Every structure is written in C-alpha cells, then in structure tokens.
Amino acid sequence: MSYSLSIRRVAILGGGISGLTAAYALARAREAGAPIEEFLIEGSQRLGGVIQTEHVDGFIVEGGPDSFISEKPEAAELCRELGLGDSLMGSNDTGRRTYILHKGKLEPLPNGLMMLVPTHMWPLMNSALLPFGSKVGILAEWFSKPRAPGKADESVASFVRRHFGSAMLDNIVEPLLAGVYGGDSASLSVTSVLPRFVEMERVYGSLVRAGIGAGRTRSRVSKGSKAPAKPEIKSLFMTLKGGLGQLITAIEGRLDPARVHLGRRVIGIERVSSNWRGPYRISCEGSVNYDVDAVVLALPAHECAKFLPTLHPGLAKSFDAIPYSSAVTVTLGFDPGVAELPPGFGFLVPKKENRQLLACTFVHRKFRDxxxxxxxxxxxxLGGARDPEVLQHSDEEILKSVWRELCSILILHDEPLFWRISRWPSAMAQYTVGHQDRVDRIMGQLGGFPRLFPAGNAYSGIGLSDCIRTARNAVKQVLEM
Ligand SMILES: Cc1cc2nc3c(=O)[nH]c(=O)nc-3n(C[C@H](O)[C@H](O)[C@H](O)COP(=O)(O)OP(=O)(O)OC[C@H]3O[C@@H](n4cnc5c(N)ncnc54)[C@H](O)[C@@H]3O)c2cc1C
Structure with missing residues (x-):
C-alpha cells in the first residue's frame, strides 16, 4: 500500500475488544511505515470493556464473554496473530448437551437442532419439550412453499410461529435467543438475527426440508470421507486457556502506553474548521481535547449518540435508535461433591417458567482446566430484554434469588465457596425489527462525515469475531484515507 506523506492523527474511542483491535492494527500499520499517530481514548480506568477475567484460587471467572464461536474465524485469527495460538482451546464438545427448563424439570434440547431447524426428525419427535399437536405441525411444515422475495422484515417470534407454532417458539427458540442475545423474540429481527433461515425459506419454503437435506448431506460427506468411523466433533466454542483476559493483556502489551489514554470519557466532538472532511476536536471530561483527522467510534451506539448532537443531531438520533439490553452474570464456585449436575454444558430458562435466571452454564464441563x-x-x-430491572437490585438480592432458583432446579448440597457478580448496563445491542434500515441510515449519514468510522456490536453481529471484523474494516478505511 502507498501512503500520502502528511501524518494523520487518529483517535480510537473505546477500549473494548473493538477499540483494542483497531488500536493494534493501526499501531502495526504505523510500525510498517504508515504516517499515522493513533490514540486510544477510554473512559474507564481499564481496558477490555465487557471482557473481564478474574482468577480466584485457581478458578477462572469470566464476568463477561467466556468464549467465541469457532464458525467465525476473526477472534481465533487475532489470538494467533498475537502469539496466543498455543493457548487456544475448544469447548469440550463430547459432553455437549444443553437442557431447557420445562415445567420445573430439565429436559434435554433435542439433538440435531440447528437453532430452530431440525436436521434429524427423530430426536425432536421424541422430545418432551413439545406437545403432540406441535410435532404434527412441524411434520406438516415439510410442505411449505418458498416465500416470495422482498417481504418486509418480521420478528423472530412471528417467523417461528409461521413455521413451527407457539410451542417451538416458547419452549425452544425463545430461551435460546434470550441466552445468546439477551433478546426478546417478539422484537428481534429475523432478517438480522437469523438470516440463514430467511434464506432457507426463500429457497426451499420448508425449513424442515432444508434442514433434513443439510443433515443428510453432512452424514453422506462423513460416510464418504476416509476419516475414522467416529466422526470428528468440531468444537462449537473456543476460548483461551487463561481466559479471554489473556487476549486483552496481549493486545495491551503490543500498544505504546503513551498512546493509551485511560480515564478520558468522551463528551463532545466538533469540526475544527469548516472543511467537511474534518479535522475533528474530541473533548473529554476534565477539559482534555484531541484534534484529529479521523475517528474510530468503537463505543456502544447509545454512547456515540450522547456526544454526536453537536456535529449532527440527526446522526446522533440514528445511533440512539439502536436499542441495547443489560446483562448480569453471577458465577459460583463449588467444592467437589457439592453439586450433582446432569451431564452437559448447562440449561436455558424459557420466559414462561417465570424465573429470574435466563441461563446457567456448567463452566467446568464446557471447558477443561x-x-x-x-x-x-x-x-x-440474568437481565436481558426480559428483566431490565435486575440492575437495580443489590448484590445480596441477586445472589439470594439466583441461589433459590438454582436450588429448585439442581441438587446442591452446600453453599458456594465464592461468588462474583458482574453488571453490564446497556451492553448488548438488540437487532430489533427494521435493524438493517437503521444501520443503513447511520451509514448513509456518515457519508457526510467521511472520517468517522464505526466499529462494535451495534451493526452486523454482536459476537467477539463480529466486533473484531468491524474494527478491522474501520482501520482499512482509515488507511485508505
Ligand atoms: C455478559 C456478556 C456475555 C457475552 N458473551 C459473549 C460470548 O461468550 N461470546 C461472544 O462472542 N460475545 C459475547 N458477548 C458479546 C461481546 O462480548 C461484545 O459484543 C463485545 O465484547 C463488545 O465489545 P466492544 O469493544 O464493541 O464494546 P465494549 O466491550 O462495551 O467496550 C466499549 C468501551 O468503551 C468505553 N466507553 C463507553 N463510553 C465511553 C465514552 N463516552 N468515552 C470513552 N470511552 C467510553 C467503555 O468503558 C468500554 O471500555 C457477551 C456480552 C456480554 C455483555
């Protein structure tokens, strides 16, 4: 790549994984000769955003995310690039089994379910999670016709009901979505959250037909391969042996400390001159200003909305239109023999069970060591769109409620050795119906501000790999300025 000669000052706002990825990529570009001066500006006193690993007497406690899905490569690639390849490890998938709380009892999620689409019929037909009438409806779905393209976006709930009825929605899909997105199926957009099923519907009409076809192709491929008779189980999730905090420490170690500015909450942005391309003045609490040529906005959309009005009220409004949900995680460590758990990774709790718990992971089973x-x-x-009030509760109230609910679901003989509570207010972007239109509007308005580049979980995926991808895209655009 060829670079122009004038040095460009670039501010990266936010020191979560999105901002850190951008800062690392820009630092590498500078070291390779790009005429850049980059600064990472973070409001709190620590890096990592919602990634927060704590080591407690040999327990690795993840307050925020604990892993990334293997299907999306960006997070593992970044770990390898940082020399953490040997620390990568997959989830313990030979023991993969998830339960759903159903009428107060843990029932296994049927095998061969691709989120909401069965790839094998038998386990679903045998499942106690669905009543007889619902199973008949699922079999009849086989005859659905392809849907005409260009239909308006709809909620996940409406999409699932059209194909499989209410029991499938309430007992299986709703708890899965609450566990992954902290979201409410009645408002999440099917086009943005489950695009591959919309595509299946467009091509095949029937999701059952598409799913069973995919299942058969997979088993034909594994039978036809020269691999050993037992098919290799690919880990669904990956993490780092020392916890995801290892990734944050590794990136931090590659950054010039003089370019990482902690405790600088951004409160304003304005153009310094009448030039429509910038430069911009970033103001932080404590009367600290930065004049820069470009800005990577690696902050939650609602945070951008707070200081963008001075630049463009309409743009601020568009950022503010992306809703977020909050989350609380409660981690409990136990002595041997204290808990008798069913085999598997954990369980999910449907809304109709009326509990505060959304999900519970048996961490020692999901990952070794x-x-x-x-x-x-x-x-x-806890929390999510289902229970935004949980953040108002004290630690003691949260712990009491979690303990009471756990004891009513699992066999726990004694109290935990320790517990940790992490609170994440407005941390998970919610891709509600019309999400893509909202993102398109933001991108369109940003066309008038060619040196502002958004990154993070508000746009095209909420997982760690999605955030890393958006940060790399932002950096690519900075380098092309
Ligand atoms: C509880 C929980 C569990 C999750 N589990 C998983 C998982 O297992 N796997 C997965 O792939 N994803 C998971 N996610 C999603 C994923 O972790 C996030 O989408 C991702 O980490 C967001 O990174 P980010 O850098 O975009 O934002 P954040 O991590 O939110 O970072 C934003 C940063 O900006 C700073 N900031 C905010 N406002 C300002 C301001 N005005 N000025 C300066 N700085 C500011 C904040 O202090 C913060 O450091 C989980 C999320 C949560 C909350």
Whole structure:
C-alpha cells in the first residue's frame, strides 16, 4: 500500500475488544511505515470493556464473554496473530448437551437442532419439550412453499410461529435467543438475527426440508470421507486457556502506553474548521481535547449518540435508535461433591417458567482446566430484554434469588465457596425489527462525515469475531484515507 506523506492523527474511542483491535492494527500499520499517530481514548480506568477475567484460587471467572464461536474465524485469527495460538482451546464438545427448563424439570434440547431447524426428525419427535399437536405441525411444515422475495422484515417470534407454532417458539427458540442475545423474540429481527433461515425459506419454503437435506448431506460427506468411523466433533466454542483476559493483556502489551489514554470519557466532538472532511476536536471530561483527522467510534451506539448532537443531531438520533439490553452474570464456585449436575454444558430458562435466571452454564464441563481439580463452577445469566430491572437490585438480592432458583432446579448440597457478580448496563445491542434500515441510515449519514468510522456490536453481529471484523474494516478505511 502507498501512503500520502502528511501524518494523520487518529483517535480510537473505546477500549473494548473493538477499540483494542483497531488500536493494534493501526499501531502495526504505523510500525510498517504508515504516517499515522493513533490514540486510544477510554473512559474507564481499564481496558477490555465487557471482557473481564478474574482468577480466584485457581478458578477462572469470566464476568463477561467466556468464549467465541469457532464458525467465525476473526477472534481465533487475532489470538494467533498475537502469539496466543498455543493457548487456544475448544469447548469440550463430547459432553455437549444443553437442557431447557420445562415445567420445573430439565429436559434435554433435542439433538440435531440447528437453532430452530431440525436436521434429524427423530430426536425432536421424541422430545418432551413439545406437545403432540406441535410435532404434527412441524411434520406438516415439510410442505411449505418458498416465500416470495422482498417481504418486509418480521420478528423472530412471528417467523417461528409461521413455521413451527407457539410451542417451538416458547419452549425452544425463545430461551435460546434470550441466552445468546439477551433478546426478546417478539422484537428481534429475523432478517438480522437469523438470516440463514430467511434464506432457507426463500429457497426451499420448508425449513424442515432444508434442514433434513443439510443433515443428510453432512452424514453422506462423513460416510464418504476416509476419516475414522467416529466422526470428528468440531468444537462449537473456543476460548483461551487463561481466559479471554489473556487476549486483552496481549493486545495491551503490543500498544505504546503513551498512546493509551485511560480515564478520558468522551463528551463532545466538533469540526475544527469548516472543511467537511474534518479535522475533528474530541473533548473529554476534565477539559482534555484531541484534534484529529479521523475517528474510530468503537463505543456502544447509545454512547456515540450522547456526544454526536453537536456535529449532527440527526446522526446522533440514528445511533440512539439502536436499542441495547443489560446483562448480569453471577458465577459460583463449588467444592467437589457439592453439586450433582446432569451431564452437559448447562440449561436455558424459557420466559414462561417465570424465573429470574435466563441461563446457567456448567463452566467446568464446557471447558477443561477452568477450575481446580474436581471442583465445579456455575455461571448464571440474568437481565436481558426480559428483566431490565435486575440492575437495580443489590448484590445480596441477586445472589439470594439466583441461589433459590438454582436450588429448585439442581441438587446442591452446600453453599458456594465464592461468588462474583458482574453488571453490564446497556451492553448488548438488540437487532430489533427494521435493524438493517437503521444501520443503513447511520451509514448513509456518515457519508457526510467521511472520517468517522464505526466499529462494535451495534451493526452486523454482536459476537467477539463480529466486533473484531468491524474494527478491522474501520482501520482499512482509515488507511485508505
Ligand atoms: C455478559 C456478556 C456475555 C457475552 N458473551 C459473549 C460470548 O461468550 N461470546 C461472544 O462472542 N460475545 C459475547 N458477548 C458479546 C461481546 O462480548 C461484545 O459484543 C463485545 O465484547 C463488545 O465489545 P466492544 O469493544 O464493541 O464494546 P465494549 O466491550 O462495551 O467496550 C466499549 C468501551 O468503551 C468505553 N466507553 C463507553 N463510553 C465511553 C465514552 N463516552 N468515552 C470513552 N470511552 C467510553 C467503555 O468503558 C468500554 O471500555 C457477551 C456480552 C456480554 C455483555
């Protein structure tokens, strides 16, 4: 790549994984000769955003995300690039089994379910999670006709009901979405959250036909291959042996500390001159200003909305139109023998069960070496769109409620050795119906501000790999300025 000679000052706002990825990529470009001066500006006193790993007497406690899905390569690629390849490890998928709380009892999620689409019929037909009438409806779905293209976006709930009825929605899909997105199926957009099923519907009409076809192709491929008779189980999730905090520490180690400015909450942005391309003045609390040529906005959209009005009220409004939900995680460590858990990774809780818990992961089963030999650790999720009020509760109230609910679902003989509560207000972007239109509007308005580049979980995926991808795209655009 050829670079122009004048040095460009670039501010990266936000020190979560999105901002850190951007800062690291820009630092590497500068070291390779790009005429850049980059600054990472973070409002709090620590880097990592919602990634927060704590080591407690040999337990690895993740307050925020605990892993990334293997299907999307960006997070693992970044780890390898940072020399963490040997620390990468997959989830313990031979023991993969998830339960759904159904009428107060844990029932296994049927095997071969691709989120909401069965790839094998038998396990679903045998499942206690669905009543007989619902199973008949699912079989009849086989005859659905392809849908005409160009139909308006709709909610996940409406899409699932059209194909499989209410029981499938309430007992299986709703708890899965609450566990992953902290979201409400009645408002999440099917086009933005589950695009591949919309595509299946467009091509095949029937999701069952498409799913069973995909299942058959997979088993034909594995039978036809020269691989050993037992098919290799690819890990669904990956993490780092020392926890995801290892990734943050590794990136931090590659940044020039003089370019990382902590405790600088951004409160304003304005153009310094009448030139429509900038430069911009970023103001932070404590009367600290930065004059820069370009800005990577690696902040939650609602944070951008707070200081953008001075630049463009309409743009600020568009950022503010992306809703977020909050999350609380509660982690409990146990001595051996204290908990008798069913085999598997954990369970999800449907709304109709009327509990505060959204999900619970048996951490010591999902990944090896997370806890000292023989001990156990449970990680519970609360909040989401279902229970935004949880953030108002004290630690004691949250703990009491989690403990009461866990004891009513699992066999726990004694109290935990320790517990940790992490609160994440407005941290998970919600891709509600019309999300793509909202993102298109933001991108269109940003056309008038050619040196502002957004990154993060508000646009095209909320996972770590999605954030890394958006940050790399932002950097690519900075380097092309
Ligand atoms: C509880 C939880 C569990 C999750 N689990 C997973 C998982 O297992 N796998 C997965 O792939 N994804 C998971 N996610 C999603 C994923 O972790 C996030 O989407 C991602 O980490 C967001 O990174 P970010 O850098 O865009 O934002 P953040 O991590 O939110 O970082 C934003 C940063 O900006 C700073 N900031 C905010 N306002 C200002 C301001 N005005 N000025 C300066 N700085 C400011 C904040 O202090 C913060 O450091 C989870 C999310 C949560 C909340």
């Amino acid at each position: 997370r806890v000292p030999e023989g001990k156990a650790m449970l990680r519970c999720f």
